Amino acid sequence: MCEKxxxxxxxxxxxxxxxxxxxxxxxxxxxxxxxxxxxxLKAIREAEHTVDMMTFVYWRGDIANDFAEALAERARAGxxxxxxxxxxGSRLIEKDQLDMMDEAGVTVAWFRKPLYLSPLKQNHRxxxxxxxxxxxxxxxxxxxxxxxxxxxxRNEHEWRDxxxxxxxxxxxGLAAAFAQNWAECQEELFDDRDRFVASDRHGDAVxxxxxxxxxxxxxxMQTLMRVVLESAEERIRLTTAYFAxxxxxxxxxxxxxxxxx
Numbered sequence: 538m539c540e541k542x543x544x545x546x547x548x549x550x551x552x553x554x555x556x557x558x559x560x561x562x563x564x565x566x567x568x569x570x571x572x573x574x575x576x577x578l579k580a581i582r583e584a585e586h587t588v589d590m591m592t593f594v595y596w597r598g599d600i601a602n603d604f605a606e607a608l609a610e611r612a613r614a615g616x617x618x619x620x621x622x623x624x625x626g627s628r629l630i631e632k633d634q635l636d637m638m639d640e641a642g643v644t645v646a647w648f649r650k651p652l653y654l655s656p657l658k659q660n661h662r663x664x665x666x667x668x669x670x671x672x673x674x675x676x677x678x679x680x681x682x683x684x685x686x687x688x689x690x691r692n693e694h695e696w697r698d699x700x701x702x703x704x705x706x707x708x709x710g711l712a713a714a715f716a717q718n719w720a721e722c723q724e725e726l727f728d729d730r731d732r733f734v735a736s737d738r739h740g741d742a743v744x745x746x747x748x749x750x751x752x753x754x755x756x757x758m759q760t761l762m763r764v765v766l767e768s769a770e771e772r773i774r775l776t777t778a779y780f781a782x783x784x785x786x787x788x789x790x791x792x793x794x795x796x797x798x
Contacts, residue, residue: 561706578607588669595683599684600682608643609637674702
């Protein structure tokens, strides 16, 4: 994409969503569990101040235990460790892992446990997957913490997914996404181990962090998809684990195809 078109798309998204893009970021795409889990665990094990992690899926198996042990070890070392689990998606986590993390000092919070919700909120889930270590390295993408995501998608038992490692000013946007959900579950939003340091430049990527929502109604993510699809001139590449488009979204794809995209 040429510089002029790129800048035009950036300004459309910034104006219509109201979230400024940041410059000076580095993005490292991570493909499948073999790359993703190793990078995430390395970041956790090297954390010196804080670890904040939230996920929709936290199930069972060796990889679930690896994460629980890594989080517990950092908590025992004095690192502030917070883990936010969706009350429905992570209901299969093993009690032994929760007990181990609790005893080590990990603060585990649950986002909207179904037992305590009104029927109108049962489906308002937290699908965000974010890990931030030392306020400087972040990960986000599609993987959950479960054996199904391990491997390299070599067969139907190894799920295909993508994560991104982020460094630079965009980390603040991902940290804010964590804080938004954490504030609903816990009273203490930060402590003296949060340094709130300014983000250094780590690359030349321009990143706009757009957060989804667990509520009904039009969302920023829908605005983003609409702007991107209506602005496309040459190609659209879409990858998703779930594809159940409504008539409006299907119409946007068809309209793009009709104009030669």
